[in-house]
Amino acid sequence: MTGPLISVPRLSGLLDRVTLLDVRYRLGGPSGYDEYFEGHIPGAAYVDLDAALAAPPGARGRHPLPDTEVFVAAMRAAGVSGSRPVVVYDDWGGRAAARAWWLLRYHGHPEVQVLDGGWSGWRKGGGQIESNGESGSGAADQGDFLSRPGGMPVVEADDVLSVDVLIDARAPERYRGEVEPIDPVAGHIPGAVNVPTESNLALEGRFRRPNSLRETYAEVGATAGADVAVYCGSGVTAAHDVLAMEVAGIRAALYPGSWSEWVTDPERPVER
Secondary structure: OOOOEEOHHHHHOOOOOOEEEEOOEOOOOOEOHHHHHHOEOOOOEEOOHHHHOOOOOEOOEOOOOOOHHHHHHHHHHOOOOOOOOEEEEOOOOOHHHHHHHHHHHHOOOOOEEEEOOHHHHHHHOOOOOEOOOOOOOOOOOOOOOOOOOOOOOEOOHHHHOOOOEEEEOOOHHHHOOOOOOOOOOOOEOOOOEEOOHHHHEOOOOOEOOHHHHHHHHHOOOOOOOOOEEEEOOOOOOHHHHHHHHHHOOOOOEEOOOHHHHHOOOOOOOOEO
């Protein structure tokens, strides 16, 4: 496996050689388990983002990083082992899948890829589908995944303002502070530049080509070797920008608490 993305045709020939994780999710919406139950890629195990890929909301934000023990237990229950490649997919343009990809890479898994185009791309490409009504569907063997934290860079609130290129992955109107539908304060972290997750994708919901992504991020100063970090509202969709930059050959840190943590302290500056 090479690169952080895998195509539908490529995955079709590897179903018996990878561990599949279905992380379908909608921010603020219901769990994606019902959709998973109705149909999923053969052999995939469902992973609930709120339960397995985030800790409960609080002072660290709306989707803090999960405790290591919780994450590892969820990955093992889904059949994840360090010696077997993992492929993650969703139906949200890769945003939830990017969170799972980032967490697995952060915790030291060496081979993790996101299905480019996700569930929609799989269906359009004529991929096989099974439901939980079928024998053996979703029954993953227990994995033996071990956590080795530190595989991906992280920046915390105290150091965010010193990052050379700080990227805000939210929609432009939220970045500008014109609207704020979720968090109690509108605006952005001073000095941040805006690269919304939508700009990472082509019309069909697949990631843009590496050269195209490099050009987009170079416009805000994010280039290979630069000091780059990303945040969003709660730390979930920021991983999408991290993934896009990984596709482009740019390593970026994640600010996990993101805007929802930043605004819990009224002493922290806000820019509009």
